[in-house]
Amino acid sequence: MGFLQIFRIALKSMTGSKVRTLLTMLGVIIGVATFITLVSLGEGTKKSISDSIQSMGTNLINISITGRNSNRNVTYKDLKDFAGQNTDEIEAVAPTVSGRVTLKYENKTWETSLEGTSPEYETVRNTPVQNGSRFITHMDVDYRQKVALLGTGVINNLFGPGRNPIGERIKINGEIFRVVGVLEQKSAGENYSLDDRIIIPISTAQRLLRSAQIRNFSVQARSPERVNAAMFKIQEFLLKTYKDDSAFRVQNQAEMLSRVDSVTGAMTAFLGAIAGISLLVGGIGIMNIMLVSVTERTREIGIRKAIGAKRKHILAQFLIESTVISCIGGLTGIMIGFLLAGVIPRFSSMTPVITSSSVLISFLVSAAVGIFFGIYPAGKASKLNPIEALRFE
Amino acid sequence: MAAFTESGLGVVVVETTKPLIDIRNISKVYMMGKVELKALNNVSIKVFPKEFTAIVGPSGSGKSTLMNIIGCLDVPTSGQYYLDGKEVSQLNDDQLAEIRNNFIGFIFQGFNLLPKLTALENVELPLIYQGKCKKERYEKSLEALERVKLKDRIHHKPTELSGGQQQRVAIARALAGGPQLILADEPTGNLDSKSGTEVMDMMKELHNQGNTIIMITHDNEIAVHAQRLIRISDGEAAEDREVG
Numbered sequence: 001m002g003f004l005q006i007f008r009i010a011l012k013s014m015t016g017s018k019v020r021t022l023l024t025m026l027g028v029i030i031g032v033a034t035f036i037t038l039v040s041l042g043e044g045t046k047k048s049i050s051d052s053i054q055s056m057g058t059n060l061i062n063i064s065i066t067g068r069n070s071n072r073n074v075t076y077k078d079l080k081d082f083a084g085q086n087t088d089e090i091e092a093v094a095p096t097v098s099g100r101v102t103l104k105y106e107n108k109t110w111e112t113s114l115e116g117t118s119p120e121y122e123t124v125r126n127t128p129v130q131n132g133s134r135f136i137t138h139m140d141v142d143y144r145q146k147v148a149l150l151g152t153g154v155i156n157n158l159f160g161p162g163r164n165p166i167g168e169r170i171k172i173n174g175e176i177f178r179v180v181g182v183l184e185q186k187s188a189g190e191n192y193s194l195d196d197r198i199i200i201p202i203s204t205a206q207r208l209l210r211s212a213q214i215r216n217f218s219v220q221a222r223s224p225e226r227v228n229a230a231m232f233k234i235q236e237f238l239l240k241t242y243k244d245d246s247a248f249r250v251q252n253q254a255e256m257l258s259r260v261d262s263v264t265g266a267m268t269a270f271l272g273a274i275a276g277i278s279l280l281v282g283g284i285g286i287m288n289i290m291l292v293s294v295t296e297r298t299r300e301i302g303i304r305k306a307i308g309a310k311r312k313h314i315l316a317q318f319l320i321e322s323t324v325i326s327c328i329g330g331l332t333g334i335m336i337g338f339l340l341a342g343v344i345p346r347f348s349s350m351t352p353v354i355t356s357s358s359v360l361i362s363f364l365v366s367a368a369v370g371i372f373f374g375i376y377p378a379g380k381a382s383k384l385n386p387i388e389a390l391r392f393e
Numbered sequence: 394m395a396a397f398t399e400s401g402l403g404v405v406v407v408e409t410t411k412p413l414i415d416i417r418n419i420s421k422v423y424m425m426g427k428v429e430l431k432a433l434n435n436v437s438i439k440v441f442p443k444e445f446t447a448i449v450g451p452s453g454s455g456k457s458t459l460m461n462i463i464g465c466l467d468v469p470t471s472g473q474y475y476l477d478g479k480e481v482s483q484l485n486d487d488q489l490a491e492i493r494n495n496f497i498g499f500i501f502q503g504f505n506l507l508p509k510l511t512a513l514e515n516v517e518l519p520l521i522y523q524g525k526c527k528k529e530r531y532e533k534s535l536e537a538l539e540r541v542k543l544k545d546r547i548h549h550k551p552t553e554l555s556g557g558q559q560q561r562v563a564i565a566r567a568l569a570g571g572p573q574l575i576l577a578d579e580p581t582g583n584l585d586s587k588s589g590t591e592v593m594d595m596m597k598e599l600h601n602q603g604n605t606i607i608m609i610t611h612d613n614e615i616a617v618h619a620q621r622l623i624r625i626s627d628g629e630a631a632e633d634r635e636v637g
Contacts, residue, residue, distance in 0.1 A: 005521055016509045303505045306466060307566070308494020308522040310487045387466050390505065 010320040024289040027282025028329030035275030036337025040352035042268030059221040067247025089230035091220040094121040099209045104171040116205020124220040133181030140201040149181035153196030283369035290377035302389025311382040318378035326370025414440040419472030432458040434628040445600040447619035455628040498567025502579035506551040513547040519570035537565035557588030577608040
């Protein structure tokens with residue numbers, strides 16, 4: 001007797017009790033949908049952070065000064081001089097101070113992140129401006145000009161989408177600034193953090209944010225091959241000043257990426273584990289229903305055995321039933337997961353990313369759940385004694 | 394198994410008049426806790442092809458146990474059972490299932506049809522487990538249903554049929570697999586007298602067509618329809634005579 005025939009028998013008994021089959025599936029559907037959605041959120045977060053790091057440029061080295069107890073701090077000028085002496089390794093240095101600020105235009109307000117920096121930032125951090133705009137100039141920095149460049153996210157929220165803000169005056173934390181440029185859009189999503197920011201001259205920012213010390217510098221290495229050499233020189237230079245290698249951190253992009261990967265990877269694994277538990281519960285639900293089903297259908301099993309069904313036929317019938325239930329549940333869950341991941345960006349700033357591996361894993365796991373939790377009830381059914389089963393009321 | 398199937402053709406058996414069923418000194422002992430309960434005690438029976446035998450006895454006499462053993466649903470504690478010349482008392486579950494599938498057609502007191510399947514699908518069951526293809530299953534099932542005069546009810550579910558009709562579907566199912574032996578356990582037990590007569594007439598007709606039938610019953614009035622009567626009493630064959 002063919003596999004196809006047992007498959008038909010199993011399918012028939014499933015469609016015979018639709019509500020119960022659906023309820024049994026529900027556990028797996030919820031489990032798989034949760035898995036797909038949560039993992040897609042984890043992957044989405046990872047991707048958005050990785051993208052923002054990668055968009056900064058491949059030769060980028062980040063310096064952050066964490067030490068506080070030294071008499072003398074490394075200044076922008078120190079690093080600029082240092083860069084001038086090491087032109088083989090270092091192309092340019094851009095300082096940054098950053099903070100959260102409130103913008104006001106006419107009667108609209110918007111809170112965003114501000115970065116104060118120098119003209120080098122444009123190339124060092126790979127931040128081009130749109131046509132008709134200009135970046136910050138050395139003049140702006142020297143004379144503490146109150147000029148600002150806006151990201152497209154800010155323009156959408158403060159001016160409305162598509163409006164040209166150049167020449168307009170806005171208030172940043174109550175002080176009037178003139179808009180001189182618009183940053184090139186970095187991503188498709190409008191709420192994306194890379195586009196929701198403004199840039200002003202470093203000197204102006206130091207006053208506005210009341211932070212005299214610059215703690216972050218972005219350094220552009222001459223080429224990707226020189227990144228390590230540049231990092232070595234920078235570390236040597238900083239160590240000379242601070243005498244303590246815990247007072248600063250020098251990281252290249254690859255290190256930043258791997259750091260982010262390890263954090264977001266742990267987060268994705270955690271979310272996946274939560275979803276895995278619900279999948280497990282769904283599997284136990286299948287086993288539960290299948291056990292009830294075996295008891296309920298004892299007489300049917302008795303009849304089939306009396307007529308000539310072998311153990312393997314009964315085993316296959318119940319195993320196929322549980323596996324088909326969990327596989328259909330898995331597929332439905334995957335579709336619902338896709339649906340949820342598609343809907344999430346409408347209600348939040350998160351952009352879920354569904355990977356083929358998460359789809360494959362969740363389907364295989366749901367199939368495995370059906371087999372694993374179906375084996376015990378199916379085995380029980382196949383071992384029933386036909387005489388006793390026929391007597392069962 | 395294959396050799397068994399080939400030798401099991403009715404024609405061969407008739408020519409040699411070998412017994413279809415040859416039970417020798419069979420005993421069946423159940424353990425009820427620590428007490429031994431002897432359901433069958435040293436029973437020997439021969440049944441020849443084309444015979445219509447009734448096994449009668451009151452409840453508790455051991456006739457159900459004997460039927461289970463004859464029907465290969467159970468194995469004896471001791472003794473030999475040759476079914477069509479092959480010793481079957483020592484076979485395992487799956488081997489017994491194969492014999493039930495190919496050699497025996499069951500008719501139960503409670504019909505035992507699957508409620509979610511149509512008459513046709515119920516009749517197809519033994520053919521499914523025989524591994525027959527769809528076309529052959531359909532043809533053989535239709536033919537069996539025709540023989541029990543239910544050709545116009547093939548797509549009805551058991552609940553849509555009367556008791557007599559359900560039992561006829563069960564008879565068709567017993568016939569569909571082309572068995573050597575039809576084993577009926579109180580086939581009229583759940584039927585009113587009119588349907589009961591109808592079913593008994595059908596059994597007699599099957600007998601006239603050359604089928605070997607063994608019928609278990611506690612009802613002497615039903616038993617006289619048979620050709621031969623074996624009375625079981627306290628686990629022993631107390632009487633064996635020709636009737637009708």
